[in-house]
Amino acid sequence: MRPIEFEILLSLAGGARHGYAIILDIEARAGDGATLETGTLYRALQRLAEQGHVTEARTPPGEDDRRRYHAITPAGRAAAAAEARRMAALVDGARAARLLPEAP
Amino acid sequence: MSGTAWWARAYDVALRAFPAHFRARWGDEMRLTLADRVAAARDRDGRLPLRLVARELASALAGGARERLHERLRHPATRPPMPRLQDVRYALRLLLRSPGFTLLTVLVLAGGIGLSTFTFSFLYTAMLRPVPLDEGARIVRVDPVVDGRLTGTDLADVAALAASVRSVRQLGAFTGRALVVGRDGDRRAIDGTVADPVLFAVARTPALLGRPLVPADAEPGAEPVLVLSYRIWQAAFGGDPGVVGRRVPLNGAETRVVGVMPEGFGFPVASEAWLPLPADAPGRATAGLASVRLVGRLAPGASHATAAAEVATVLRRAQAARDTSARAGVVDAAVETLPSAQIGEERALVFALLNLVAGLILLLALVNVTNLLLARADERVRETAVRLALGATAGRLVVQGMWETVLLCLAGGVVGTAGAAWGLEGITRWTQANIPDNLAFWWVWRLDHVTLLGAGAFVTVAIASLGAVAALRTRRLDVRAAMQDGGARGGARRAGRLSRALVAVQVTTVTVLMFFGVMAGVVAHRVVTIDPGFDPARLLQGGVLPPDARYPTAAARAGLYRDVRARVAEQGALGDVLLRRPLGEARTARGRLARRGAARTPELLPTAHVEASLGDLRTIGVEVLEGRALGAADDASRAPVAVVSRALARRHWGGRSPVGEQLRLAGAGAGDTATYRTVVGVVSDVPHGNPLARDRSADAIYVPLLQGDHDYAAVLARWRTTETAARLAMVQAFGAADPLLVPDGVQPFAESLRKMGLIAVSVTRLFTACFAFALVLALVGTYGLMSRAIGARTREIGLRRALGATDGRVARLILLQGGRQLVVGTLLAAPALGALGLLLRHYVPVSATLTVAAAVLVSASIVGLVLAASWVPTRRALRLTPRDALWTG
Structure with missing residues (x-):
């Protein structure tokens, strides 16, 4: 799984969002100065949709109905969890190798 | 809102990099997201986030390209479909179903491809083909180059x-x-x-x-x-x-x-x-x-x-x-292959210009065929739309359409190549019949592998360019619009844009071609009407070539010339006898032509034509104005003398008489070149130098033939009765001077002038035919293009008239549209005309005024022709009632 795809799934794990909200969430998580281009986001969304990890959600009442909301599917949640575990194992390995300090 | 923001429009364009289905799924949302980001940044910073916009545009373009590539790899089915035999059969059937269209298209293509192939092959054989000998490409001619x-x-x-x-x-x-x-x-x-x-x-x-x-x-x-x-x-x-x-x-x-x-x-x-x-x-x-x-x-x-x-x-x-x-x-040297050396110094210009002309004619033909194909595509737009709607892929339709183009181009190529081969063999026969004496042995034009390669290249260019236009048209077809109104709007706007671009290209091409044609005509006229500077009527010319064995010394040769002159003069059938040997131009460089003045260092004279002569200079229109003429007594035993033309006398001596002055002719092949000669007379002016060159002048110096050593002299004599009698008399006179001597190349002087221009005139005639073909192509093509462009607006015209527009307003509207393409085409042609004019003036004797006049005249004529070509379909459109226009549109 590509980092951008994991980022999107992570963002959607908290609830359905539209594209701009996903960008804001990812940029906020990544920290100051990090940017994500619109084209990159939607190419990744296209891949995730093809893999069945993301699906279109109903636009919440009161929101701009031109916006399309995206939600994570159970398969997407499972894939994101697997990726998170893989990453956690990597972090554990890094700690064991003293590349990172011990967890508090 | 005054309209969409520029960055949004730019993003729309950039989004086109993505595949159509991707745009359909995500395009609106991507626009919305970008708008949100721009608005947020603007609120935050108080100005348009240019860096963000630039980054987004670049990302969309790159991402779109990657998405297309990714799609290709994921879905092999979207790769271009492979050609199938049934497509070829289908294309063939379609072509045979409309024989008129097929015949016209093949003929236009054959003309363009044939002319290009012929020109390329002709020039290749004349200038580039290695001589047909073992390792012929390594055989070279070595020539000194003096003063360039x-x-x-x-x-x-x-x-x-x-x-x-x-x-x-x-x-x-x-x-x-x-x-x-x-x-x-x-x-x-x-x-x-x-x-x-x-x-x-x-x-x-x-x-x-x-x-x-x-x-x-x-x-x-x-x-x-x-x-x-x-x-x-x-x-x-x-x-x-x-x-x-x-x-x-x-x-x-x-x-x-x-x-x-x-x-x-x-x-x-x-x-x-x-x-x-x-x-x-x-x-x-x-x-x-x-x-x-x-x-x-x-x-x-x-x-x-x-x-x-x-x-x-x-x-x-x-x-x-x-x-x-x-x-x-300044001495230099040139080492060239035999064909290059034979053509001379202007070969690069000739090769480039003539191939350019052929290329432009091919371009004209392609523009015309493109128009024909577009018109045909218009007729079939509903059929194409139905097939697309039924699930045929655009790629499949493009390949099928491509086969039609391929078959047309191949047929045009075969007919054109056959025509080129016929023309090349005709040229060989013509040259062998007309200029056998000057014919280089490698000048045998025929259909060979180079001609076939050239034809293949032109056919490929035709297929590629026509195929690209056809493919573009099919891919951009708006199925829904085509299905709704049967093609009146299906891609009509884009096709209209293409048609207008084609008109502009056509105007540019035909303007450049016609300008070239007019200038070639002017040069050909100059060549046909060569002015020798005197009356060539009834003038017979022959050459005296003293054989080395019997005339080994300068004195013996001079004796022969004197004798020949006397014997020719004795003939009752001939008069005004002159032996002449042009010695070329003596120029001032490094003191080769100098006058002995009061000062010790000799004064330099202007460039002058130097000619050795014996006999009556009046034969070539030169009269004595002052002093005396050169005579048979002016031989090697006498003091060296010369007479000068009035132009030279005026230029150098001003109002004074040059008689008695002394000058030197070093370097002009005049024998004793260091000796000063005394000027004994002033004679009238006639132009000298190559009659086809632009730098002719009347500055001349005549020296006695008998005061130099010459290996050849031309005899000129005017016949009194008939040419036949004069020819016989000349042969008899030579025989009387030396029984073993015959005159070399006896012919009327006018005939030698005609031969001088024969090749130029013939080549010009050949190209006049090409220009005529180009003009017909341009006229028919422009009419077709305008007719189509106006035809596409028939419904609009009907609507405007139904809403009350007068005929005058509608006509003005249409002609204004044609006018825009005219202006664009003419503006595009202007720099080409300027460059071509300068180039031609560098090589051929045409004035700046004439060049500019020709450019203006040609441009004005083309403008007139295109407006005329627009007027006919405009009138046709105006004749329809608004109801009919709306119905048929």
């Missing part, structure tokens, strides 16, 4: 060149020579070549009978020998195989025939017989007297440039060793 002009090689320099030059091997000299074969009543004048026998080693061509010349034939004391050409062997000896070994009288000396060369052999130039150039001739030669040409084989590893540099060095060394007054100027 190609000249012959001084025979006196040949020994030094042959001994020192390493980059050209087997360097041999040759020169033309008029020969008389036979004796008494059975004499025949032939054009021979005196050649270093090494040239037969260069040619590597075995003799048909006997042997070619060998170095031993040129040694002092060797038996005089002769090698015959196939043509003269057939004509003079009836093809007798026993001729080898026989002794024949040649210029009065018994000469043994040692061989006959094969048919078509004419190396280094077309010739009827070859004699050996004596090995010791260069060593004995006086500098400045005899000129020869040099041919050899480029040594392995040597290039034309290195060889030229080496030759120039040797030539400069040889010049430096001689009397500086005899030769001066």
Whole structure:
């Protein structure tokens, strides 16, 4: 799984969002100065949709109905969890190798 | 809102990089997201986030391209469909169903491809094809270049060149020579070549009978020998195989025939017989007297440039060793293949310009065919839309359409190539019939692999360009619109844009072509009406070539000239006799042409044409104005004299008389070049120099023929009764002077002028036909394009008229649309016309006024023609009632 795809799934794990909200969430998580281009986001969304990890959600009442909301599917949640575990194992390995300090 | 923001429009364009289905799914949301980001940044910073916009645009373009690639890899089905045999059959069926369209398209393509192929092949054979001998590409001609002009090689320099030059091997000299074969009543004048026998080693061509010349034939004391050409062997000896070994009288000396060369052999130039150039001739030669040409084989590893540099060095060394007054100027050298050297210095221009013309004609043809194909596509738009709607992929339809284009182009290519082959063979027949004496032996035009390769390249260009347009059109078809109104709007806007672009291209192309055609016509007119500077009527011309064996000294040659003049003058059928030997131009560079003044250093004179003469200068329209004429008494025993033209006298001496002044002619081939001559007269002006050149002038100096040493003189005499009687009289006069002497190349002077311009006139006629074809293509094409463009607006016209627009307003609207394309086309053509005009003026004698006038006239004519072509369909559109227009549109 590509980092951008994991980022999107992570963002959607908290609830359905539209594209701009996903960008804001990812940029906020990544920290100051990090940017994500619109084209990159939607190419990744296209891949995730093809893999069945993301699906279109109903636009919440009161929101701009031109916006399309995206939600994570159970398969997407499972894939994101697997990726998170893989990453956690990597972090554990890094700690064991003293590349990172011990967890508090 | 005043309209969409520029960045949003730019993003729309950038989104087109993504595949259509991707855009359909995500496009709106992507626009919305970008708008959110821009609005947020604007709120935050108070200005448009240009960096964000730039990054987003770049990301969309790159991401779109990657998405397309990704899609290709994921879905092999979207790769271009492979051609199928059934597509070819389908395309063939469609073409046969509309024979009129097919025939017209094939003919237009055949014309464009045929003309391009013909021009390319003609020029390739004339200028680039290596001579058809073993390793012919390495055979080169070596020419000195003095003051930027190609000249012959001084025979006196040949020994030094042959001994020192390493980059050209087997360097041999040759020169033309008029020969008389036979004796008494059975004499025949032939054009021979005196050649270093090494040239037969260069040619590597075995003799048909006997042997070619060998170095031993040129040694002092060797038996005089002769090698015959196939043509003269057939004509003079009836093809007798026993001729080898026989002794024949040649210029009065018994000469043994040692061989006959094969048919078509004419190396280094077309010739009827070859004699050996004596090995010791260069060593004995006086500098400045005899000129020869040099041919050899480029040594392995040597290039034309290195060889030229080496030759120039040797030539400069040889010049430096001689009397500086005899030769001066900037000496350089040119080493070229035989075909390049034959065409001369303007070959690059000729090759580029003529191929450009052919290319433009092909472009015109392609524009026309594009229009025909677009019109056909318009007719079939509903069918195409139905097929797309039923699930046919655009790629499948493109491939099917492509087959139609391929078949049309192949048919056009075959017909065009056949036409080109017919034209090339016609050219060969024409040249062999009209200019056999000057024909280079490699000038045989025919259908060969180069012609086929050229034709293949032009067909490929045609397929690629027509196919691209057709594919673009199919891919951009708006299915929904096509289904709704049967093609009136299905892609009509885009097709209209394409049509307008085609009109602009057509206007540019035809303007450039017509300008070139008009200028070629002007030059051809100049060539046809060559002004020799005097009345050439009833003037007969022949040449005196004193054979070396019987006239070995300058005095003997001068005696012969004097005798010939006297004998010709005795003939009742001839009058106004003049022997002349133009000595070229003497220029002021380095004191070659100078006047002895009061000061010690000689004063330089302006450039002047120098001519040695014996007899009546009035024959060439030159009258004595002051002092005296040159006479037969002005020979080597008298003080050197000269007469000058009025133009030269005025230019240099102003109001004073030049009679009694002294001048020097160093470097003009006038024999004793260091001697000062006394001016004894002033004569009237006639233009001198190459009649086809742009730098003719009346500045002339005439010197007595008998006061120099000349290997040739032309005899001019005016006939009193008939040309036949005059020809006979000239032959008799020569015979009376020397029974073994015949006049060389007897012909009316006007005939020699005609021959001078014959090739130019013929080539111009040929290209006039091409221009006529181009003009017809342009006219028909412009009419078709305008007709189509206006036809596409029929519904709009009907609507406007239904809403109350007057005919005048509608006509103005349509013509204004045509006018825009005219302006664009004319503006595009303007720089091309300027460049072409400057280039032509550099090489041919046309004035700036004439060039500008031609450019304006051509542009105005094309504007008129296009407006006329627009008017006819406009009137047709206006004749329809609004109801009909809306119905048929």
